[in-house]
Amino acid sequence: MRAIDVIAKKRDGGELSRAEIDFMVKGYTSNEVADYQMSALLMAIYVRGMSTRETIWLTEAMLFSGEVVDFAGLGKPRVDKHSTGGVGDKTSLVLAPVVAAAGVLVPMISGRSLGHSGGTLDKLESIPGFRTNLSLAEFRAALKDIGVALIGQTSEIAPADRKLYALRDVTATVACPALMAASIMSKKMAEGISGLVLDVKVGSGAFLKTEPEATGLARLMIEIAGSLGKRAVALITDMNQPLGRTIGNSLEVIEALEALKGRGPDDFIELCRTLAAEMFVLAEEVEDSLSGRALYDKMIVSGRAMDKMIEIIVAQGGDPGVSEDYTLFPTAGHTRPVQAAESGFLQSVDAEALGRASMVLGAGRERLDSPIDPSVGMRIEARIGDSVSKGATLATLHFNDSARANEAATVAQMAFSVGPEAAVPPRLVKSMLR
């Protein structure tokens, strides 16, 4: 088999065989297929697409490029949640302790911030001392001890995905459903889970901008999970404005701790409750979503979710004092408002631009090796549909560098669109697929 023939086949719109996909993924992982050949293939896949079959084969080739964790011996259901990425999405920080508090195992492998979207690992690391780079052995030990761990992709997990993701990032081949699905699922299927809840974001702050695209990706991921003998459900949820009221690492962890105490913005709490309910259903902890929602509330009100969060923080080396004393978090030196230029109703928000403005402040990274500042970010004061007066604060920037703050303020200002017509807030959960 020759790489060039596989590339030519996909270039001309053909369907690749399992052997051809294996050959390319293995060859690329072992450096026998050159990066310039793989990038030509990725572009051909981006433009020509992949069948469901091809996508499943690609996922399996990437999954079996590394180690697959097996937690079946623990004898309990193991569920995780994965979000396709958005702005202000800190649900993992609430879901992991809530679901684990009910006795369900949660082996969660998360990502880092890239571009406009945040990353769970970066958020957690704003807790002083918190370690996310556990080895697979430490990951297994934590699951056994406290039933939950939040870690980063280790070198043993889907190495082909790490290499492919880095290449896609610099060759304009990220936003491709088949490649996105295979990347996500190759990591998630390696975690040793029995069920997966997918939060597929759609809107101005998501990678996918339309519901049909999001639904297509969701269906594809559910099919892949099924073909590997795992149960998955997907919720298509709104990302036309940041989730909750905060963007930025310390700010988002504080918002998540508040949610664990039963406080916080409706949209964020509601999404946590909805996703947790589906995780409970998949784990067969409850019979239906309604009972799952009740179990979520029980874990919050009883304080068991917060207790589990403190266990997680302690187990991963963090300072548990943060749960009561938010001043232990890195805090930005300055704040400044972004104000409405006219009166009216908030029509729409460019959530991606707000994510990018936060990145400019230092909360995110443009490249995988950029340093980040855990203290900076912004608080969102206005939601779509709100009536705002000229001069009202739309967002409050938290910053340390005033040049960056000027740039971020300009970007953020333009992200809010105010007009005279009444505007309807977007529906949070668009649909659910099983």
Next chain:
Amino acid sequence: MRAIDVIAKKRDGGELSRAEIDFMVKGYTSNEVADYQMSALLMAIYVRGMSTRETIWLTEAMLFSGEVVDFAGLGKPRVDKHSTGGVGDKTSLVLAPVVAAAGVLVPMISGRSLGHSGGTLDKLESIPGFRTNLSLAEFRAALKDIGVALIGQTSEIAPADRKLYALRDVTATVACPALMAASIMSKKMAEGISGLVLDVKVGSGAFLKTEPEATGLARLMIEIAGSLGKRAVALITDMNQPLGRTIGNSLEVIEALEALKGRGPDDFIELCRTLAAEMFVLAEEVEDSLSGRALYDKMIVSGRAMDKMIEIIVAQGGDPGVSEDYTLFPTAGHTRPVQAAESGFLQSVDAEALGRASMVLGAGRERLDSPIDPSVGMRIEARIGDSVSKGATLATLHFNDSARANEAATVAQMAFSVGPEAAVPPRLVKSMLR
């Protein structure tokens, strides 16, 4: 400007600006744009295509990546011919001396064999001592002294093309009209010519298999030449069987020397006469094609073409004795026939397969660094439409390695298709575009 944004624009079918194309070509030539980014762009161009405007800008960016020779000071018209590549095409070896013999300057930069197609440089190097790697200074001197030189692409000529061609060759992005046109024209426009005759091959042994594709490429190249102030004409010519009766380096040079003596197969002589006539017209040496054909015959019959060929051989270090004594050429140790398995008419020939069979014998190269054997190849004994009897010789292989000969014989055998119906020989010149 960022490479990834240019890639994304072409990926989505957009038209690139001149600045974007310049940025990518300059960046790639200077190693600031990575090869994996350029290969993603090449694949996007292959699948999405390029407008004529974009192709002209790409040609100019590649042309001006290197030195552009200026022969205007010599005060004479300067013409060249370029073929898109086929099997058994040795016309350059006849055209260069014929046209130069009439006082027209012929600055000819040629290529090497790759895959199934032969290369003028490899053919010339079967003449003992013949050097094709002249420097630009030697090229200029030869033009001044004898009015003609046949050389390879130097490092000063279109370096972007050399790098891009090598990348296209390993990323399945060769057979793309815009990329082919830009590659050919960036080299030809650097030669210092005033006019160019394009021989666009179509058929089983050509890169383009259909007349519409060939016509499209021809029109594109004529437009590019026009935009750079050069006159060009294109002939769409048949490549459904090898041109002439020989494939292989020594064998083809001998056939060309025979043609310079007025002998040889009709199709080959006719194509040389047709192409030479258009070169004479472009050089304003004659008023029309008919007079150009007469001038071709005059150069042959008078012996002036052969005299010029001897001048070329001497100027480039070769042994001029080859013109009379063909035993001075490297000669293969053995021959064997490829025979018809049944009686009937020769219906069709897979000329690409015959080119590949010659490559297997050692006449061509699979990779740019493969060594070649100048002595091997084959003589074609049957033409499309010929009546053949079972056991008749279709081709005679000239070889040195019998294992290779077995493989080549199997490939060659299958390349000839004999059937009971009468078959019409293909028309040699399909059309002409100005």
